[in-house]
Amino acid sequence: MVALFEPDAVIDTGAAELTRGHEAIRALFEAFAESGRKFQRGEQRPAAINGDLALTSTRLADGSIISEVARRQRDGTWLWVIDRYSVAW
Structure with a gap:
């Protein structure tokens, strides 16, 4: 998971x-895995892309939304720079 982030x-x-x-x-995700909690599945919304930035989001079953900001890297891949979890997480 850490490799998905700048x-x-x-x-x-x-x-x-x-x-x-x-x-x-890494410590956050290790603690998450050790707790036995699971990520909620949701509906991935279309990305809003402006140049080398993208806003991505997922609507969860409870109606809450997780959002991320990604930046295009020099090799054309995308990495997250900001990740904001839903309060329900």
Whole structure:
């Protein structure tokens, strides 16, 4: 999962502070996996792309929305720079 993010990316989980950078993101996902929780499935919405930035989002079954901002890399791939989880997460 960490490979999907830029090295200095941030995740807003709703906690007081943002999760910032690969090391903290890795720790977040490790804790998530160890807890036994599962990601919710949802309906992926079409990406809104403007140049080298894209806003992506998923509508979850409970109506909440997860959103991400991705940046196109020099090789043409996309990596997330901001990830904001739903409060329901």
